Amino acid sequence: MDEKSVGKRKVQLRGGKRKGAGRKSAFSEPTKTVSFRCPISKTEKLKEYVNAKLSEWAVSQGGI
Numbered sequence: 001m002d003e004k005s006v007g008k009r010k011v012q013l014r015g016g017k018r019k020g021a022g023r024k025s026a027f028s029e030p031t032k033t034v035s036f037r038c039p040i041s042k043t044e045k046l047k048e049y050v051n052a053k054l055s056e057w058a059v060s061q062g063g064i
Helices: 040-057
Strands: 003-006 009-012
Touching: none
Parallel strands: none
Antiparallel strands: 003 009
16 A cells, blocks of 8 residues: 555655646747637637647647
8 A cells, every 4th residue: 555644644655746747838938828709600710720820839849
């Protein structure tokens, strides 16, 4: 078992938050989530355009 008893609490010995863990950003600068309204008839075309631009701006990370 991967637990350790400390007084009345059990402490997990694996997992959890670690520095440097998780997916790395595709961009070399901070990002911000943006949402806005657009006509339903234009959403697919807008998604295509935005994804194409994001791909242009992405930092190459070997496989992305």
